[in-house]
Amino acid sequence: MSKKLVVGNWKMHGSRAANAELLKGLLEADLSASAPRSNVAVCVPFPYLGEVVATLQGSAITVGSQDVSAQAQGAYTGEVSGAMVREFGARYAIVGHSERRSYHSESDQLVADKAKAALAQGLVPIVCVGETLAEREADQTEAVVGRQLKAVADTLGADLSKVVVAYEPVWAIGTGKTASPAQAQAVHAFLRAQLKAAQAQAVNVPLLYGGSVKPDNAAELFSQTDIDGGLIGGASLKASDFAAIARAA
Numbered sequence: 001m002s003k004k005l006v007v008g009n010w011k012m013h014g015s016r017a018a019n020a021e022l023l024k025g026l027l028e029a030d031l032s033a034s035a036p037r038s039n040v041a042v043c044v045p046f047p048y049l050g051e052v053v054a055t056l057q058g059s060a061i062t063v064g065s066q067d068v069s070a071q072a073q074g075a076y077t078g079e080v081s082g083a084m085v086r087e088f089g090a091r092y093a094i095v096g097h098s099e100r101r102s103y104h105s106e107s108d109q110l111v112a113d114k115a116k117a118a119l120a121q122g123l124v125p126i127v128c129v130g131e132t133l134a135e136r137e138a139d140q141t142e143a144v145v146g147r148q149l150k151a152v153a154d155t156l157g158a159d160l161s162k163v164v165v166a167y168e169p170v171w172a173i174g175t176g177k178t179a180s181p182a183q184a185q186a187v188h189a190f191l192r193a194q195l196k197a198a199q200a201q202a203v204n205v206p207l208l209y210g211g212s213v214k215p216d217n218a219a220e221l222f223s224q225t226d227i228d229g230g231l232i233g234g235a236s237l238k239a240s241d242f243a244a245i246a247r248a249a
């Protein structure tokens with residue numbers, strides 16, 4: 001059985017004091033006991049990267065950013081490059097989160113370019129895909145996530161096998177509505193087949209589910225054949241909940 005991956009997405013939450021408290025709780029939860037079965041990471045706002053990496057040094061928890069520029073460097077005011085994120089000790093970078101696709105009009109191609117830039121700097125991109133409620137109701141789920149994934153596959157070529165993909169139905173993010181294990185598994189199986197068709201080795205890409213994962217639904221979701229872990233928003237801000245979800249993996 002391959003290791004599960006559980007990633008927290010703090011979104012735009014936190015302060016130095018609140019982060020210290022949250023990390024203290026996570027360190028006290030001692031996730032190293034579940035390390036043989038799962039990898040755990042937290043994706044934090046850019047300004048906190050260095051401090052969070054330092055605090056988690058020597059623990060079983062790694063760190064990532066929530067976005068990264070598609071550009072390597074230059075006159076791109078406000079952007080943060082993969083090299084900068086890497087220099088602060090991050091291992092992962094989320095790209096294409098639905099909040100960025102919708103509030104910042106990020107296109108499929110921009111998300112793919114961000115994934116490529118992250119890989120070029122030694123980061124593992126966590127590529128988010130997912131449909132809105134209207135798209136699901138119009139039976140467009142596979143068309144939408146297939147299109148989002150294809151842009152990444154076409155841009156990365158053989159490097160597709162180096163990414164992580166997170167299926168996050170937009171209607172389940174922060175809403176308390178979770179895709180049922182069967183609904184999530186069906187989309188994950190579709191994504192697995194698409195990955196395999198694009199590039200044989202990409203069949204092993206970790207596929208995370210995200211969308212209102214909580215301690216009481218995590219185990220059933222993670223037990224599905226093609227669900228390799230989770231991307232956790234709200235529940236990653238409470239140490240006991242996040243630790244319980246990591247243990248469920």
Ligand code: PEP
Binds near residue numbers: 009172210231233234
């Ligand atoms: C997310 O932001 O990636 C997410 C899945 O959020 P939540 O767990 O709060 O639904």
